[in-house]
Amino acid sequence: MTSSQTELAAGALRLAVDGEVATVTLARPERRNAMTPAVWLGLAEVGASLPPEVRVVVVRGEGPSFCAGIDLRLLADDGAAGEEAVPSALDPGFEQQVAGYQAGYLWLRNPAIVSIAAVQGHAIGAGFQLALACDLRILAEDAKLCMKEPALGLVPDLTGTHPLVSIVGLPRAIELCLTARTITGTEALLLRLAELVVPAAELDAAVADLVAALLATDARAARATKALLQQASRNTLAEQAAAEREAQAELLRSRLSSQSSP
Numbered sequence: 001m002t003s004s005q006t007e008l009a010a011g012a013l014r015l016a017v018d019g020e021v022a023t024v025t026l027a028r029p030e031r032r033n034a035m036t037p038a039v040w041l042g043l044a045e046v047g048a049s050l051p052p053e054v055r056v057v058v059v060r061g062e063g064p065s066f067c068a069g070i071d072l073r074l075l076a077d078d079g080a081a082g083e084e085a086v087p088s089a090l091d092p093g094f095e096q097q098v099a100g101y102q103a104g105y106l107w108l109r110n111p112a113i114v115s116i117a118a119v120q121g122h123a124i125g126a127g128f129q130l131a132l133a134c135d136l137r138i139l140a141e142d143a144k145l146c147m148k149e150p151a152l153g154l155v156p157d158l159t160g161t162h163p164l165v166s167i168v169g170l171p172r173a174i175e176l177c178l179t180a181r182t183i184t185g186t187e188a189l190l191l192r193l194a195e196l197v198v199p200a201a202e203l204d205a206a207v208a209d210l211v212a213a214l215l216a217t218d219a220r221a222a223r224a225t226k227a228l229l230q231q232a233s234r235n236t237l238a239e240q241a242a243a244e245r246e247a248q249a250e251l252l253r254s255r256l257s258s259q260s261s262p
């Protein structure tokens with residue numbers, strides 16, 4: 001069983017792999033896990049190098065907050081000492097650089113894994129989008145979610161708008177983003193932004209229970225089922241029925257051929 005610990009982004013990000021479970025920890029609690037380009041690129045590196053046996057990825061933040069969003073010092077004229085600056089929109093490569101940051105979020109939807117955000121305290125802006133990038137969210141009762149970007153003269157550009165609209169619907173997504181108001185754990189549950197809300201002291205145990213339940217299903221069936229579910233909303237009923245037949249045939253055939261091989 002593979003077991004490893006890796007530090008990325010000069011220690012602001014930690015990856016622990018323990019067999020089928022990887023835990024990604026935002027580890028700058030003294031800044032409430034505020035994010036820099038190095039963190040986004042580090043997340044992308046984690047996604048690109050995840051061992052194939054990993055089935056569940058837990059994303060968590062150290063300290064009182066899950067993540068306070070972008071490191072606001074990067075937006076100041078003099079930037080943050082020792083940190084790579086955020087690119088200027090006047091640079092011709094601006095969109096390309098943002099695509100590199102988005103890669104840190106996009107891999108969390110990969111059908112090979114189930115990603116879980118374990119959120120205590122604040123998840124603001126880029127931090128809320130990180131929680132939205134995960135398949136499932138378990139929140140502590142003290143969680144506070146906020147899409148702060150429009151209040152700072154920005155749009156949310158770290159892949160958060162797609163899941164937000166698909167979870168809460170367009171009218172609520174407009175209301176949440178354009179007021180930049182804070183959502184509590186209780187409201188998050190009502191809006192389906194959380195699968196579960198638990199007392200803060202029970203967050204780790206609730207995540208561990210969910211991880212164990214996810215690992216109890218067959219790995220190949222779980223991966224094929226997530227891929228099917230992900231295409232359901234853009235397929236017609238007939239297309240989805242066909243996709244189910246094809247996925248079942250592929251799954252059963254691969255199992256039969258691995259049973260019959262010596």
Ligand code: ACO
Nearest residue numbers: 030031032034068069070071072073122124125126148149
């Ligand atoms: N960027 C840089 N430093 C931060 C950030 C941030 N986003 N958030 C917190 N910190 C720092 C604080 O400046 C403070 O540093 P100091 O000890 O040197 O003074 C330290 O982290 C602790 O922060 P406090 O505000 O004292 O912690 P508290 O728990 O009371 O509040 C909270 C936490 C609510 C997250 C608050 O810090 C906050 O509002 N931060 C800014 C959130 C924000 O607007 N983020 C940008 C979102 S938009 C985007 O992500 C694109």
